[in-house]
Amino acid sequence: MKITEVQAIHLSVPHKKSGPEVPFVWGRLHQVIVEIKCDDGLVGYGEAFGYGIPHAVTALVNHTLRPLLVGENASDITGMIATLFQKSHIWGRYGATIFAISGVEIALWDLAGKRAGKPLYELLGGAASREVKAYASLVRYQEEDPLIAEHAARAKKEGYEMIKIHQNEVESVALAREAIGGDTPLTVDINCLWTPLEATRRAIAMDDYELTWLEEPVWPPEDYDGLADVQESSGVPLASGENACTAFQFHRMLEAGAVSYVQPSVTKVGGIGEFLKVAALAQTYNVALAPHSPYFGPGFLATLHLIAHTRQAKWIEKIYFDLEADLFASPLEPRNGVYTLPDGPGLGLDVNQDTLREFRAEE
Ligand SMILES: [Mg+2]
Structure with a gap:
């Protein structure tokens, strides 16, 4: 089960106008979604903390972590994450580097669940x-x-x-x-x-x-x-x-x-x-x-x-x-x-591809 593709997607979604009025400074919520594809056709999704720094976190996944992941065995989550921690430590053990690794790690668990046909829990x-x-x-x-x-x-x-x-x-x-x-x-x-x-x-x-x-x-x-x-x-x-x-x-x-x-x-x-x-x-x-x-x-x-x-x-x-x-x-x-708790495989819910396309921010 080899990883064929890794990409971080910066989503920028407006706050809903109905419901409680939100006196929020941003007006939109920035999210960084990590998508990992494997050679068996499975796709996993994770999330890295984005908020005020979505561009930095997206770039870390796409340019720094991606080359370390493509071609690797997606089943070896512990080993792969240990490698990412080790190889990225000079860029920061606390902060954006770890946010990016978090998004990758969650996507790998989603993939593991989908492969096993079981929910994460x-x-x-x-x-x-x-x-x-x-x-x-x-x-x-x-x-x-x-x-x-x-x-x-x-x-x-x-x-x-x-x-x-x-x-x-x-x-x-x-x-x-x-x-x-x-x-x-x-x-x-x-x-x-x-x-x-x-x-x-x-x-x-x-x-x-x-x-x-x-x-x-x-x-x-x-x-x-x-x-x-x-x-x-x-x-x-x-x-x-x-x-x-x-x-x-x-x-x-x-x-x-x-x-x-x-x-x-x-x-x-x-x-x-x-x-x-x-x-x-x-x-x-x-x-x-x-x-x-x-x-x-x-x-x-x-x-x-x-x-x-x-x-x-x-x-x-x-x-x-x-x-x-x-x-x-x-x-x-x-x-x-x-x-x-949803009981579908992996994290349990299917991603709406229209949302990913429609609210993807320019990088
Ligand atoms: Mg707090």
Whole structure:
């Protein structure tokens, strides 16, 4: 089973106009989809973290990784990924290089499932249930924007069991808490802004509104000792990991006692194999798993399979907006805040080739 073709496709899809209004700066979502073809006619799809750097990640797959992959045996996922890690390390062990490898790795697993005629979760060892609960991850709004309350309440009504907001001020946290009531779990994502001292002070203020976790309060994200200080002195559970790559960084984070929730992102951490290593590490440190997954493509599907299989995470993150076009021929929708894992081979859903053609961005 030889690899005959590897290409990264930069998709640029507008946000959907209907549904919750999205005060989002980009207007479109950039995704990098990795397509790998084999000599037996099978095609696998993966996703590499793209967002603000789709051109760089696309180029890394197409120009740097592709020559190392074409002609190789697609079944040897572990060996091939180890080779990519080794041969690419001088271009960066953390960041875009690993995002590109993640996309390739997910596509190889999709191919493996398709070859075996089994869904990914079965290849990994099975799942107790195909149902995965989701939490609604609201985008960042202006300070004290009434939309925070409106969208938080709407998400709760739609069945999401937990709400996450991306606000930095305690007033907005108060708005969200008031909108969803006292019994619904609430988390706040800061996206790496504060010094440890400032983070401790603000964490204590926000904790009046009963946070399930406070996410990435400290700059820089790899200041694991700083995070540990904040968690220790504020008593507020912290979450972090979407900016960490490979199990090595997560090991340091856990060793420092930095967090109560680790958040590997399958399109950034190194792919499915690396995600599983992080999940195993988290288990040994008795720390919860809360994956980062604001995705719509293969990255989201892979995360669903991983959550169902590992049973270490309570929820999958669903970014709370929709896109004009779905990458999959039969879109996956949550019902009452719950996703049912597709059981088709590989990641489980067929890619809509019209979406790939129509929304492919110029490189
Ligand atoms: Mg986050």
